[in-house]
Amino acid sequence: MKNEPKVNLLDVLKEVVEDKSVDDSVILDALKKALISAARKYLHIEKKINVDIDMETNEVHVFLNVEVVDDYPDYDPNMTAEEVAEMDEGYMLVDEARDFNEDAQAGDSLYMELPTSSFGRQAIQTAKQLLTQHIRSAECQRIMDIYRSRIGTIINGTVLRLEQRNVIVDLGNKIEAELPAREQIPHERLTQGASVKAVIARVEESTKSGAQVILSRSNADFLKALLRQEVPEIYEGTVEIKAVARDSKNRRAKIAVYSRDEKIDPVGACVGMKGARVQTIVRELGNERIDIVHWDENFDVFVQRSLAPASVLKMFPVPDTDRIVIIVDDENLAQAIGKGGQNVELAGRLVDRKLDVHGEQEWSQMDEEAKNNILAPNYEDERRMRAKRMDEDRKAKAAAVKKDVNA
The missing domain is CATH 2.40.50.140 (Nucleic acid-binding proteins)
Structure with a gap:
């Protein structure tokens, strides 16, 4: 072995794990693996190494622990290469064993302590790298376990x-x-x-x-979570959030709520006395405008409420698509569409449909051919439906993964 400056190996390795938020058992296991790696690097052999660590006294004992044999024993043909290698680690041929004990004979158990202070810089560096990897992996898993469920x-x-x-x-x-x-x-x-x-x-x-x-702070889940926090009826489950559509870029949002108790107005519960509850949320969101819609199991009523206060006169669902052609009072047309189409876009996301809004006068002046063209499925409808099905598949897979993680 090369003569190198002696180093307190445990002190060096403890520097790696200092202030790490990892269980002691994980640290101890990682330290043992690092010491085994250092010992094998020091000995230049892949053999069975035992490690004893006393964390209180800082005492470390590393042992070479093998059985001396004339030849390696036969192995089960069904064993994997890794299993065969692990089995062979517990054996050492006589000639090799005599490098450690000149009197070694086949059948002996070679159990000798290794001087950790003489492992050398290269072995110590290898151990540090291995320990760093183990600790990082443990910290990663800890974060995954804590926060994926939240x-x-x-x-x-x-x-x-x-x-x-x-x-x-x-x-x-x-x-x-x-x-x-x-x-x-x-x-x-x-x-x-x-x-x-x-x-x-x-x-x-x-x-x-x-x-x-x-x-x-910009996604729909943040708005949902704020509502659960500020509205006791939602937290307790009496009022349910049915849908959320949010455009944080333009500071607009729509939420649909429903009450399981007929005596409780879900919209009023969210607004609060003198608007106190909703205003708390609005301030947290940087004065984002929030429309609260009373959800209804009658889908047509729900769609009409999503565009309120615009007055919906007629609705034409386009067959085999997610598009609905809606006719509104001319006085409410601009309000129904909103600046840059923002209101109708959010309403569509809330009800999970593509809303195609027209004014009453515009619609009445169209001939039948123009109306039929609007009411017929088109390429955009097909493209959107394909994208929607792909998104639903993706969400289903993500939900399945989340269920497995929480199981």
């Missing part, structure tokens, strides 16, 4: 730093989350040290940190 729930944190337009949020317990620019409320400026409330949008695998918690 997707869609609100969490409070502190702005730790800004990375270009992305915000890094401290969630506590040495866990950092990312609030990407696209998940922030437009024109909102979050500063270092500020408290921030957001919803857990997803947990992604990251090459940098192993696992990354992604937050959102």
Whole structure:
């Protein structure tokens, strides 16, 4: 073996795990694996190594533990290559064993302690790298276990730093989350040290940190979570959120709510006394305008309410599509469509249909051929339906994965 400066191996490895939020049992297991790796690097052999660690006294004992044989024993043909290699680690040929004990004979058990202080820099570096990988993997799994089951729930944190337009949020317990620019409320400026409330949008695998918690303040789930937090009837389940459509870029949203108790007005419950409840949510969302719609099991009524206060005169569902042609009073046409089509777009998302709105006068002046063309399925309808089916399949698969994770 080469003569190299002696190093306290356990002290070096403990530097890697210092201040890590990982269970002691995980750290101990990772330390043992790292020491086994260092011992094999030191001995230049892949043999069975036993490790004893006393975390209180900082005592470490590493042993070579093999049975001396004339030849390796036969193995079961059904064993995998990995299983055969693991079995062979427990045996050492006589000639090789005599490098450690010149009196070694076949049938002996070679059990000898290895001097960890002499492992050398290369072996220690290998052990550190292995330990770092194990700890990172453990931390990644811990984050996955904690936060994947909390997707869609609100969490409070502190702005730790800004990375270009992305915000890094401290969630506590040495866990950092990312609030990407696209998940922030437009024109909102979050500063270092500020408290921030957001919803857990997803947990992604990251090459940098192993696992990354992604937050959102702009998606529909954040609005849902705020409603659950501010409206006791929703939290208790008396009032149910049936649908949410949100366009945070233009600061508009529509929500559909329903009461299981006929005595409770679901819209009034969300608005609160003198608008107190909804105004709390509006302020949190940077003065986003929120329309609260009373959901109805009669779909036609639900569609009409989604466009209120516009007066719907006629509705024509287009066969084999998700499109509905709607005729409204001319006085309400601009209001029904909204600036840049925003209102009809949000109403369509709320009821999960494509709403094609026309004024009463415009419709009455069309000839039958023009009306039939509008009421006939077209390429856009087919393209949208295909995309919708693909999205439904994707959501079903994601729900199945989430169910497996929570099981």
